[in-house]
Amino acid sequence: MIRERRRHAALATLTGTGLTVCITVAQAFLLVPLCLSHLGAALYGAWRGAFELLVWVQLLDCGIPNLLTQRVAAALARGDQADAARWTSTAMTTLVVIACLLAFAGALIAPFVGRWVDVPHDQAATFMRCFQVGVLASAVLLVFNGLLGLSRGVQLTALVNVSQVAGGLAGLLVSIVLLIKGWGLWALPIGLLVRALSSLAGGIVFLWRLPRDRGGRIVRPSRALAGEIMSLAPSMASGSVGYLLANNSEIFLVATIFGPVTATMYALTRSAIDGLRNLLDSFAWAVYGGFSHLVTAVDRHRARAVLHEVLWLRFAAGCLCGAIAIAVNRAFVTLLFGADHFGGVWLTVGFALQMVVGGQAFLANFLYRAAGHVGEGSLWLAAEAVARVAAMLAGFFLIGILGAPWAAVVVSTAALLVMTRLLNRTLPPSDVRAAAGHWTNQVAPLVVLAFGVAVALTGPSHSWIGIVATGTVVALLGGGLLWVMVPASSGIGALPRWLSSPMGR
Numbered sequence: 001m002i003r004e005r006r007r008h009a010a011l012a013t014l015t016g017t018g019l020t021v022c023i024t025v026a027q028a029f030l031l032v033p034l035c036l037s038h039l040g041a042a043l044y045g046a047w048r049g050a051f052e053l054l055v056w057v058q059l060l061d062c063g064i065p066n067l068l069t070q071r072v073a074a075a076l077a078r079g080d081q082a083d084a085a086r087w088t089s090t091a092m093t094t095l096v097v098i099a100c101l102l103a104f105a106g107a108l109i110a111p112f113v114g115r116w117v118d119v120p121h122d123q124a125a126t127f128m129r130c131f132q133v134g135v136l137a138s139a140v141l142l143v144f145n146g147l148l149g150l151s152r153g154v155q156l157t158a159l160v161n162v163s164q165v166a167g168g169l170a171g172l173l174v175s176i177v178l179l180i181k182g183w184g185l186w187a188l189p190i191g192l193l194v195r196a197l198s199s200l201a202g203g204i205v206f207l208w209r210l211p212r213d214r215g216g217r218i219v220r221p222s223r224a225l226a227g228e229i230m231s232l233a234p235s236m237a238s239g240s241v242g243y244l245l246a247n248n249s250e251i252f253l254v255a256t257i258f259g260p261v262t263a264t265m266y267a268l269t270r271s272a273i274d275g276l277r278n279l280l281d282s283f284a285w286a287v288y289g290g291f292s293h294l295v296t297a298v299d300r301h302r303a304r305a306v307l308h309e310v311l312w313l314r315f316a317a318g319c320l321c322g323a324i325a326i327a328v329n330r331a332f333v334t335l336l337f338g339a340d341h342f343g344g345v346w347l348t349v350g351f352a353l354q355m356v357v358g359g360q361a362f363l364a365n366f367l368y369r370a371a372g373h374v375g376e377g378s379l380w381l382a383a384e385a386v387a388r389v390a391a392m393l394a395g396f397f398l399i400g401i402l403g404a405p406w407a408a409v410v411v412s413t414a415a416l417l418v419m420t421r422l423l424n425r426t427l428p429p430s431d432v433r434a435a436a437g438h439w440t441n442q443v444a445p446l447v448v449l450a451f452g453v454a455v456a457l458t459g460p461s462h463s464w465i466g467i468v469a470t471g472t473v474v475a476l477l478g479g480g481l482l483w484v485m486v487p488a489s490s491g492i493g494a495l496p497r498w499l500s501s502p503m504g505r
Helices: 005-039 041-059 064-077 081-116 121-154 158-180 184-209 223-247 250-258 260-280 282-294 300-337 345-370 374-426 439-457 464-485
Strands: none
Touching (some): 005 041, 005 158, 005 184, 041 121, 041 184, 064 081, 064 121, 064 223, 064 282, 064 374, 081 121, 081 223, 121 158, 121 184, 121 282, 158 184, 223 374, 250 260, 250 374, 260 282, 260 300, 282 300, 282 345, 300 345, 300 374, 300 439, 300 464, 345 374, 439 464
């Protein structure tokens, strides 16, 4: 019996994603100052501009890793290991082909990228070669994302998550050491390549050790499945681009409308909440494979109750994180960046609400795709992104700098209601009552969030000790209230009990 597989897979994903986010945050405190001192603002700024293209290379997987997770989990729930193996070989082959094409295209456009970001002529050749190495590393990471998706589908995520964390840490340390040793710009792409190869090595070991009853066999890629992937690719790619657009367009819009000084203030006020949002998004990655399995497995009648419990847990965690961020953000930004770079309490509240509601809508959309509606869910995500950008623009022009996050909250609320309704329609009927359905469970997280606002308005002490003390008080009081309200069927402060139910009987 494999009674703990869902739960262990989800917890491993939560831990791995959380540690990866922490490593990313550490880069801002450790790597960025070194880059500015050893490379200079001009060269480092040019690399950061070009790095956006490398991020896009990693995102051009057309949503195939998520599709692989859903299809493999559903196949295993039906007991069809052969179909799971066909999906694995077909999807991974497709990703390898895409990665090779992107690496080749990146090598060709490297000289033009250097001119686009205005690299000085005497550094152009080095910059071009560094960018080419960066493209290669990003293509490797794209392939690794497929193995990460497979691990979530088969609910064996520990090894791949360890590889991801170890790769991120190794890449960061290599870049720091090479910068100190005087390697210049080469330190950054080499660190990225070390991260990619370390992660991929762990992914290959996972694939090699994958049991046959989890689809771990070598089979020929299926033309029919490849055709299905290609038919879904446009909608899945639109969903990926939509997520990026919805969460990474505000600062560009602020710079365009209000200028770079205001954009800097806006970005620094939002910096702490950005890190929390990335951490909370790991809820979606953690439950995706388990939910895909559940809606097809013998205990699928529990899916409707599970949906509401998962949404409540993320809602409670989002409100608690938002309360802490609101309470300490003034002091945090003032001490780290200067008082002139803090945009105000109500701007912070808008960011926190956007993190809570926008994340809820994303999670609901992700679960809708996990239930089998991959194409439709991706299109809904793209539509929400377009509506959010339009609403942010309208908010800017109507009420100024505060307009974007508050307008985005309105759009995300509507999207959340739509996605929840669609999920309830598509999930199988059930007599199991949702433990998180009582109105007190829904109000308690909002009370915690309001408590954080009240603390922020009292003007806490602008010191690091004050930040720690304030954050601790809000965390203990808010967390204590939410602990009491945790649904009885959710387990002890962890994940819903469904995560530990048997797989594929």
